[in-house]
Amino acid sequence: MKIDKEQIQDMYLRMRKIREFESKAQSLFAEGKIPGFVHLYLGEEAAAAGVCACLDDEDFITSTHRGHGHIIAKGGDLKYMMAELYGRETGYCKGKGGSMHIADRERGILGANGIVGAGHNIAVGAGLTCSYLNNGKVVVCFFGDASTNQGTFHESLNLASIWKLPVVFVCENNYYGISMSQGRHMSIKDIADRASAYGIPGIAVDGNDVLAVYEAASEAVARARKGHGPTLIECKTYRQRGHFEGDPGTYKPAKEQEEWLKKDPLPRLVNIMKETGFTDDEIAAIDNSVAAELAAAITFAEESPSPKVESTVEDVYSDIVEEVRVR
């Protein structure tokens, strides 16, 4: 597959944004500026970037608790994301959702999700809309290896298959569900094999090679757009941090971590870029633009006000504001 320079640059931009955003989220969490739970996507950037590079703005995605990467790759705005992590009024969810619940309907982002396995079912519903309206849009469902042990995964692949829905199921196999290694939570090696039970294509790719991800996803997205039904793509990758910030990840063997650090998707792409003729200056220019955007996002978050407490009871319904004086 021929991938032109512009596309490579575009994927690098997405990956660099994710890397910098997550690194910053890590330190801001450590400084106590971000409350709640934060699950970082560091090390898995190529999966979201490679897949989302195949999508249009109008396409949909569903995401997970580890959602920042998907949202950034799909075009989410760093300002509103950061403000949400801070719990500010200007955040994507007005401070009501936090890291685990960022959504942007305008950008087709149907939400990060705190319930493991919930996104699979929702993606099928969104796929039904696209198929029913015949609008040419597709849905990408991102999820982790361990979530494929929920019934929802199996229900969703089956239904999407028999209804030939335009859904691309993207499994980010980072080899762990919290402390449970893949070998302990399932008896097979390739999660892509699960596709055969539902009569759909299943392919496993090197999830730290953004070009390989892009290639697999382009084909699956094209198939979905043509009305030929769903595909399961397994991206083999690795989370460089603990499950959430605060988890030291001691269950991950040191040797394994070292091996995976060598396969870090960002330096790999940088090498490819240099081979393809990108100059250091060109790469530095992208990095600088990301740094500036991120700095502005943090300033935006820090200068934004906290939500007003009265807003707690707004947005529960479209038409009713729960009475404040309920207790």
Added chain:
Amino acid sequence: MSVMTYGEAIREGMSIRMREDNNVVLFGEDVGAFGGCFGVTAGMFDEFGEDRVRDTPISEGVIIGAAVGSSATGLRPIAELMFCDFLTVGMDQLVNQAAKMRYMFGGKISLPMVVRLPLGAGVSAAAQHSQSLEAWVTHVPGLKVVYPSTPQDALGLMLSSIDDNNPVMYLEHKAMYAAKGEVASLDPIPLGKGDIKRAGTDVTVIATGKMVSEALAAAETLAKEGVELEVLDPRTLNPLDVGLIAQSIEKTSRVVVITEECKRGGFAGEISAIIAEELFDLLDGPPIRIGALNSPVPFAPVLEQYYLPNKDDVIAAVKKLA
């Protein structure tokens, strides 16, 4: 006598029975060598081994279902859900299977199973990791429900929950795991027995879980103004110790009920209705309920604090009754 945290007391309760009875087993997500998402099962994997302390995949349906099936056939399982909110994923196994089996089968089967349900807000875990779902589990005939508020109660209630021959929902507040308290007794606390956490003569405050400490804080403040609250913790929500509630109200004639649930449809409503129906003649005024706002649990700390009921709400309610 020793001082334990709430989390340690839960662990000790499970461990005591696991030492005595090989049929007591524990399973759930990351409960093994990892020690549980909140560290409650730390060390149990080493003490009891992988056969008895089992990590499960992320599959709440089969976590609860395996408790049903194994308890029906001779084991005494303790199933841990990482968060109470994930009950939704295993609801069929709980509501249509666990709760109804004995009845549907004419009493010929017993399900001695415990489901541990970490619940509650206060840690900015947002809408899908913070709920208090007492009302859901108390509404279903066939389930017993306990909710300790101190390390002592956590230990004693765990022992009786394991000993019980029915499915017991063991509610534990995730923001209380580190709270310390004296554990003077290693005896089981019978299900269905409430406890007076502070004796008083003027107003009865019925409180559960983390709201017990809010009620006690309100009692401290009001005592300085000469108002003596009696703080009653039912400890078991089903079966409920109506006798103890009656005794207390006989003395005080006034009652406030505080729970952390959304107020609408909460279990506090059930307690209040029982009081209104059965103890009306003892009352000088209506029972007053205090709950959280009727919204999902918000993320931002300022919103979450506003959402939650607290001691000031108790003080305001008491003043309203005076």
